Amino acid sequence: MRKVKIDAETNTITVTYNSKKTNLEEIEKAIALSGFKANDVEPTEEAYNSLDGCCKK
Numbered sequence: 001m002r003k004v005k006i007d008a009e010t011n012t013i014t015v016t017y018n019s020k021k022t023n024l025e026e027i028e029k030a031i032a033l034s035g036f037k038a039n040d041v042e043p044t045e046e047a048y049n050s051l052d053g054c055c056k057k
Contacts, residue, residue, distance in 0.1 A: 003016040015027055031038035035047040035055070048056070 002018065005014040007013070013031075017027060028038035028041040032041045032043045033047055035043045035049075035051040037043060
């Protein structure tokens, strides 16, 4: 089972995942590659710059 809960007010997401198929580090990496910070994993400058203006801090 996998589930993603987005809280726009706090700018957070909660991910429920199958630990037999992936792990926290891989999820954080995928989020960072999308341009967002994931816990302590920062996005690359290129990924961050590709975000729409409304998604940037």
